[in-house]
Amino acid sequence: MKLKTKAGALLLTLISISSLFTSCNGQETFGNQYLKLVKVISLPDVKGRIDHIDVNEKERIVYISALGNNSMEVVNLLRGKVIHTIDGLSEPQGVVYISKQDEVFVANGGNGDCYFYDANTFKKTAIVHLPSDADDVRYDSVQGKIYVGYGEGGIAIIDVNTKKQTGDIKLPAHPESFQLDIPSGKIWVNIPEAGMIAVLDENKGKIIAEWRIHDPSEYFPMAYDNRDHRLFVGCRRPARLLVLDSESGKKLAELSCTSDADDMYYDKNTQRILISGGSGYMDIFQRAGIDTYKQIAHLRSRAGARTSLWIPQMKEWLLAAPAGRGNTAALLVYKMD
Incomplete structure (x- = not known):
């Protein structure tokens, strides 16, 4: 009995450690070489x-x-x-x-x-x-x-x-979320309650x-590549990244991504897509060819850190983490290599 108890305790410990490196959808974290946490700025009086x-x-x-x-x-x-x-x-x-x-x-x-x-x-x-x-x-x-x-x-x-x-x-x-194309006057808008992405002419x-688009659905964040006319859309049900032709709406690619996504960015210099999710994970996708994309990072942030800002000139990604689980609210500052 004593040996079994110790074995059980060890198993639970290993499971607990493993869960720290595995997201809610079962995907293990990877890609630490692309992103480094360089600063945590406390927001001590911020609740909610x-x-x-x-x-x-x-x-x-x-x-x-x-x-x-x-x-x-x-x-x-x-x-x-x-x-x-x-x-x-x-x-x-x-x-x-x-x-x-x-x-x-x-x-x-x-x-x-x-x-x-x-x-x-x-x-x-x-x-x-x-x-x-x-x-x-x-x-x-x-x-x-x-x-x-x-x-x-x-x-x-x-x-x-x-x-x-x-x-x-x-x-x-x-x-x-919505995106603008200034020269043409077009605006693409995610309208999840209506089950559609609307294209507007200003x-x-x-x-x-x-x-x-009914499957996947609940599309919230959006990013735009104005050079190659690609629209990137983050869906929550299920958690997916969609790549669309911004002129026709044709779906060109679909990949699994972090859940509860709320902000998304396309960096034209590296041709990378960055997504922050409220599940406490952030993803980086790399364009690998014509309408071919590869996930190169799936990293732990903090639960609820769904909103973010990408600063391309500084190669910095800022994530807003709400208070919870013993942590005060904070601004997480990452540097991308």
């Missing part, structure tokens, strides 16, 4: 879910939408600490730094309001009211436009100079194509 991130690259300042905390955290990457907190927000989600004006724009999911802030004084300079659930944002620095997905179905267009809404494209349900102000 964390949403999107943006950066002032010149000053190395990061803006984090702490949705569950109703705040925006301002982090100095060089000093490795929070330098300011904007409180009293209403479930902030999308955020963008406007370099030309040295301002920060944040979209609130709770009340739908969008705020402009002076990036030095953090004084609120303008408010744009949207109906509800202002979510993901994109910034066109050339034309000075911010695009905001919101409510039961719409993309609002806001002029950063006048700080007024100048356009609105109606959608059948709430939009998740100039016409309407949907011009609907791509219905």
